[in-house]
Amino acid sequence: MRLKLSQIWSRWRGDKPPLPEQFTKPGSGEFAEVAPYYDRLMSAVPYKSWVDxxxxxxxxxxxxxxxVLDLACGTGRVGSELIRRGYQVFGADLSEPMVRYCRTQNPPLPAATMDASRPALARESLDSVVSLYDxxxxxxxxxxxxSCFAGVWRSLADEGIFIFDLNTALALRAGLFTQDNLRGRDPLKYSWKSHWYPDxxxxxxxxxFRWEGSxxxxxxxxxxxxRAYSESEVKHMLAAAGFSAITAYNGYTFKPPTARSDRIFYVAEK
Ligand SMILES: C[S@@+](CC[C@H](N)C(=O)[O-])C[C@H]1O[C@@H](n2cnc3c(N)ncnc32)[C@H](O)[C@@H]1O
Structure with missing residues (x-):
């Protein structure tokens, strides 16, 4: 579909679109058409440093x-890097189009479609579950x-460990995702507008998006x-799922989160 300038403009005027009353189907329409362009879109993301x-x-x-399971692995960038470092990794993601691109990584990441909120994982089959990039x-x-946390806990062997990160309310409120590259030369043009619903x-x-390449x-x-989840909410849920030691870090540090943290990493130990 071709967006008219008037439509782009109405977004930028700040017209607030509605939020569905209920989200019945997780992920419907997300990470579908964008899948072939995802790695290009993420080309500036330092995945190696994330894995470090x-x-x-x-x-x-x-x-x-x-x-190791790379949960919500997307196109498999994290999982592929973990394989390169010697781990035995499998990926799972809700979006079939994203999963398809796991094969194209070097090394390829074996992956399947799975809803992380209904994880179908064999009991005690994993040493670690990693889920990066919010x-x-x-x-x-x-x-x-x-339910995701409970399923991850069940899938971990004794002394298993779950590492994931979440954007905080601060990041989502601040319009982190309102951005575009319309003035750049990249053949993949994008213009995003985010809206925060505090209640x-x-x-x-x-x-x-507009692809102008071949x-x-x-x-x-x-x-x-x-959705933003507070640190205490997440810790409470992890504890309820059975994790015994739960630590939160301000993103990419070993320091605790603060009121200014925009990304929090959680480490939950079985
Ligand atoms: C921002 S992308 C990150 C992908 C990947 N972890 C990375 O670092 O590049 C978010 C991913 O979460 C997946 N996702 C969203 N909801 C999910 C769910 N309920 N179960 C599994 N994957 C989900 C999306 O399909 C998408 O691939």
């Missing part, structure tokens, strides 16, 4: 996992996040939703 940090957390918590913010319903703790992101032009839109 995840490994530093493992070391800090005295864990040397062998069997993937679990996409679980919008607290009971569904609780639901949900951020709606209206995303418009086979293009091609325009499409996706609407994404992320």
């Amino acid at each position: 940090y995840a490994e530093a957390l493992l070391q800090r918590h005295n864990r040397q996992p062998r069997r 993937s679990l913010n996409y679980i919008l319903d607290p009971p569904a996040l609780q 639901r703790e949900i951020c709606r992101i209206d995303m418009w 086979g293009g032009p091609h325009e499409f839109e996706e609407v994404h939703y992320e």
Whole structure:
């Protein structure tokens, strides 16, 4: 669909789109059309440093996992990097189009589709579950996040460890996702506008893309939703799922989160 200038303008005037009363189907329409362009979109993301940090957390918590699940693995960038570092990794993601691109990584990441809020994982089959890049913010319903944590706990062997990060309310409120690259030269143009709904703790992101490279032009839109969870809420849910030691870090540090943290990493030990 081709967006008219008037439509782009109405977004930028700040017209606030509605939030669905209920989100019945998780992920419907998210990470579908964008999948072929995702790695290009993320080309500036320092995945190696992210994996360095995840490994530093493992070391800090005295864990040397062998069997690792990259949960909500997307196109498999994190999982592929973990394989390169010698781990035995499997990926799982809700979006089939994203999962398809796991095969194209070097090394390829074996992956399957799975809803993280209904994890179908064999009991005690994993040493670690890793979920990076605010993937679990996409679980919008607290009971569904609780079910995710319970499923991860069950899938971990004794002394297993779960590492994930979440955007905080501060980040989602501050319009982190309102951005564009319309003045740049990249053949993938995008314009995103985010809206924060404080009563639901949900951020709606209206995303418009235009591919101007080979086979293009091609325009499409996706609407994404992320929910903010407070640190105490997350810790409470992890404890309820059975995790015995839970530590939160201000993103990419070993310091505790503060009121100014925009991303929090959680380390939950079985
Ligand atoms: C921001 S992307 C991050 C992908 C990947 N972790 C990375 O670091 O590149 C978020 C991912 O979460 C996935 N996702 C969202 N909701 C999910 C759910 N309920 N279960 C599994 N994956 C989900 C999306 O399909 C998407 O691939």
